[in-house]
Amino acid sequence: MMIDFKDVSVTFHDSGKEVRAVKDVNLTIEDQDIYGIVGYSGAGKSTLVRTINLLQKPTDGQVLVNGTDFTTLSEKELREHRRKIGMIFQHFNLLESLTIFDNVAFPLRHTGKSKREIKEKVNQLLELVGLGDKAKGYPSQLSGGQKQRVAIARALANDPQILLSDEATSALDPKTTLQILRLLKKLNKQLGLTIVLITHQMEAVKAVCNKVAVMEYGRVIEKGSAVQIFSEPQEKLTQEFIRVASHVDEALTTLRQSDHFHLGADEQLLQLTYNGTNTDQPLIASLFSNFGVIANILYGNVDLIQDVPLGNLIISLRGDEDKRQSSIDYLKKQGVHVIELSLANSSH
Amino acid sequence: MASFIAKYLPNVAADPQSFVTATGQTLYMTLWTSLVAGIIGLLVGVLLVVTRPGGLYQNKPFFQVLDKVVNIVRAIPFIILLALLATVTQHIVGTTIGSKAALVPLVVCVIPFYGRQIETALLEVDPGVVEAAQAMGISRMGIIFRVYLREGLISIVRVSALTIISLISLTAMAGAVGGGGLGDLAISQGYNRFENDITVVATLLILLLVLISQLICNLIIKKLSH
Numbered sequence: 001m002m003i004d005f006k007d008v009s010v011t012f013h014d015s016g017k018e019v020r021a022v023k024d025v026n027l028t029i030e031d032q033d034i035y036g037i038v039g040y041s042g043a044g045k046s047t048l049v050r051t052i053n054l055l056q057k058p059t060d061g062q063v064l065v066n067g068t069d070f071t072t073l074s075e076k077e078l079r080e081h082r083r084k085i086g087m088i089f090q091h092f093n094l095l096e097s098l099t100i101f102d103n104v105a106f107p108l109r110h111t112g113k114s115k116r117e118i119k120e121k122v123n124q125l126l127e128l129v130g131l132g133d134k135a136k137g138y139p140s141q142l143s144g145g146q147k148q149r150v151a152i153a154r155a156l157a158n159d160p161q162i163l164l165s166d167e168a169t170s171a172l173d174p175k176t177t178l179q180i181l182r183l184l185k186k187l188n189k190q191l192g193l194t195i196v197l198i199t200h201q202m203e204a205v206k207a208v209c210n211k212v213a214v215m216e217y218g219r220v221i222e223k224g225s226a227v228q229i230f231s232e233p234q235e236k237l238t239q240e241f242i243r244v245a246s247h248v249d250e251a252l253t254t255l256r257q258s259d260h261f262h263l264g265a266d267e268q269l270l271q272l273t274y275n276g277t278n279t280d281q282p283l284i285a286s287l288f289s290n291f292g293v294i295a296n297i298l299y300g301n302v303d304l305i306q307d308v309p310l311g312n313l314i315i316s317l318r319g320d321e322d323k324r325q326s327s328i329d330y331l332k333k334q335g336v337h338v339i340e341l342s343l344a345n346s347s348h
Numbered sequence: 349m350a351s352f353i354a355k356y357l358p359n360v361a362a363d364p365q366s367f368v369t370a371t372g373q374t375l376y377m378t379l380w381t382s383l384v385a386g387i388i389g390l391l392v393g394v395l396l397v398v399t400r401p402g403g404l405y406q407n408k409p410f411f412q413v414l415d416k417v418v419n420i421v422r423a424i425p426f427i428i429l430l431a432l433l434a435t436v437t438q439h440i441v442g443t444t445i446g447s448k449a450a451l452v453p454l455v456v457c458v459i460p461f462y463g464r465q466i467e468t469a470l471l472e473v474d475p476g477v478v479e480a481a482q483a484m485g486i487s488r489m490g491i492i493f494r495v496y497l498r499e500g501l502i503s504i505v506r507v508s509a510l511t512i513i514s515l516i517s518l519t520a521m522a523g524a525v526g527g528g529g530l531g532d533l534a535i536s537q538g539y540n541r542f543e544n545d546i547t548v549v550a551t552l553l554i555l556l557l558v559l560i561s562q563l564i565c566n567l568i569i570k571k572l573s574h
Contacts, residue, residue: 053483075487082485093480097499097572106494107484138574151480158485 002162002194003029003052008061010047010218021047023218024061029211034188034195036209036226038202038241044218045198049164052196053085054078065162083107086155090167092147094139100126100150101135107157125153129183145176152183156191163187165197169204181207202245206230210306214238227308231275232337246312251299255314256343261298263343267318269298270328273337276309283334284315291327293319314341359543366533371553373447373528377519378557380451382512385458389511390504392418392459393466394492404478404488418460429453430524450527454518462511469503470496502572509565513558520554530554 010022022044029035037045050056051063054070062069065085070078094103104122113121126132129149139147148168155163165184169177185208187193197209205212205226212230213223214237222235233239243249248271255261255269263269274283284295299314317324331338354361392414398404399411424432430453434444437452473496481491497504520531530550538547 055479055482079485079487082483085483087480087483089476089480091474091476093474093476095477095495095499097501106481107486109494110490140574154484164483 002031002033002066003027003196004064005048005051006062006064008048008051008058008063010044010051010056011059020218022051022058025218025220027213027220027223029194029196032188032192032194033211034185034197034209036197036199036205036212037215038199038205038212039215039237040200043215045215046166048215049166049196049198052162052164053082053087083111083158084160085162085164086152086158086160087164087166088148088151088155088168090170092139092144092151094147094150094154096139098138099135100131100137100139100142103139103150104153104157106154111158121157122153125156126150128156128187129153143176144172145179148172148176148180149183152180152187156187160193162194162196165195165199167198167200170199170201174203177201177204178207184208202241206245206303206305214241226305227275227310230303230305230310231273246301246303248299248301248312248314251314252341255298261343263316264318266320266324267316268324269341269343270315270317271339271341272311272313272315272331273339274311274335275305283331283336287317287327287330290330291319291323293317293323293327295327357545357549359537359546360549366537367530367549367553370528370530370533370550373522373532374516374519374530374554374557376447377450377454377522377527377529378512378516381454381458381515381519384451385455385462385515386508386511388455389459389462390466392463393470394496396463396467397470397496398488398492404491418463421456421460422464424457426453426457426518427521427524429457430521434525445526447522447527447529449525450519450522453525454515454522457518458511458515461514462507465507465511466504469507470500472503473499502569505565505568505572509561512561512565516554516557516561530557 005025005027008022008025009020012019012021025048037048039045047056051058052065057071065081068081070081073081095106098106101122104125105118108118108121123132123135126135129152131146131149131153134142134146134150139150142150151168163184169180172180181204184195184197188195188208195208197204199205209226211224212226213220214229214235215221216235216237222229222233222238229238230242233242272283284297287293287295294317296316296318297313298316301312303310303312317327319327328338360367395414396411396418399407399414401408401411403411430450433453433456437449438444440452441448443449477499478491478495481495486494517531519527519529520534522529523532523535530553534547534550537543538545538550
């Protein structure tokens with residue numbers, strides 16, 4: 001056990017109004033997890049993650065980090081514990097007046113370390129994040145991705161066991177986002193770092209997380225392993241996030257707007273979701289051989305979630321109504337998640 | 349040169365020594381006030397930032413009192429402050445006339461002005477950086493010195509120059525308590541005795557002081573920027 005949330009609630013009082021940002025959250029983050037916490041802005045993700053290093057005090061409940069409740073610590077002890085939790089932010093939060101070197105050295109100074117120790121450590125960290133040649137520059141001379149690398153190096157300065165990432169890739173372009181995520185994954189493997197990844201981008205979760213929690217209105221509405229969440233999302237919001245991430249929604253919009261695509265009276269539109277354990281069956285082909293229905297693949301997407309292939313297909317199914325129904329039942333029996341889609345916009 | 353001065357600036361030529369004295373008095377008042385009010389004003393500015401709601405040393409009653417005091421003192425015209433503080437001045441510097449006596453009201457007047465400027469400068473420091481420093485386990489004092497004052501340094505220099513320049517203009521009123529200085533020279537001699545050349549030269553000297561202050565400030569900012 002690494003981080004344990006027990007009935008955590010955070011309530012703000014804003015000019016007489018009570019805002020419950022986090023409500024009764026129970027969550028366990030294990031050692032070396034990359035735990036994704038997903039939700040729209042205002043869902044309470046950032047507030048929740050700040051209760052870990054006590055930047056935000058929980059109003060109710062308890063957060064235990066390796067068994068320690070930070071609220072019981074003295075100010076000095078709290079500072080020492082905070083050093084073991086690195087944190088990175090959406091806007092990097094580097095000190096503009098300091099060089100890259102001094103930014104990374106910032107948390108190391110005044111901690112009793114010698115100048116030589118600091119220098120060695122900082123250079124080693126800058127090498128680790130691939131910025132060994134930038135030590136003398138200033139943050140203003142760097143791109144967003146490079147700034148986040150500096151922030152990561154700085155967050156790792158005190159050899160933390162935990163890294164909190166608060167929308168760290170949200171201000172970056174897709175390519176840079178992927179690079180930063182790969183770096184985080186590398187750190188997780190190489191240093192055994194436990195990472196809590198706050199994001200509104202399901203793509204980020206898909207790329208690196210082994211576990212996911214979905215938040216809405218301050219509550220964790222769904223949690224589980226990444227494979228489980230992506231292959232069998234239960235909540236509406238989770239499904240919505242996943243559809244966006246797998247571009248199924250985008251494909252559907254394209255189909256709906258297309259003048260050339262029409263459904264016949266004996267046709268229907270389906271979304272099929274399946275994971276690696278049942279991808280060895282030639283499903284589409286067997287629909288025709290078993291039931292005589294014709295399946296036409298309109299859109300396909302396969303993702304690797306934690307090395308498990310996860311497929312998303314949009315198909316049109318043509319045949320007699322009872323045959324189509326038998327096909328759908330057959331697919332479901334094979335462990336395929338089937339959703340009927342409509343071409344009309346109103347269905348979503 | 350000498351004949352030019354004698355011809356166009358007859359009163360200046362007659363008593364150049366008074367300009368030396370007056371410049372000395374202005375510098376005396378400016379420098380001492382800058383030093384004392386600078387230190388206290390900086391402290392006031394920092395206190396306004398850290399005691400406000402959400403600040404590092406959040407203390408609502410303290411903040412509200414300090415905030416109000418700053419507003420009230422700033423609202424009093426300096427010329428009135430000179431008279432108002434006469435008793436206090438007597439206690440602190442032992443006299444109510446002369447450059448030394450002008451120091452007390454000058455300091456009292458500059459502290460809230462500078463404090464407010466410092467507050468504004470420090471509030472420009474990205475709160476995200478402060479939060480990052482907290483997350484790193486930096487102490488609150490560490491955050492004040494290593495984040496607020498360091499990241500806000502350029503703004504601090506800028507508002508310091510602004511304050512010194514308004515301070516120089518405040519010293520021009522010190523004549524009301526016999527403080528002397530270039531402003532007093534321009535009024536009591538140049539204006540009251542219709543010796544216009546004295547007013548002009550005194551003004552030019554004041555402008556020179558202002559320009560030098562601005563120049564030094566710009567040089568420092570240039571050195572700090574990258």
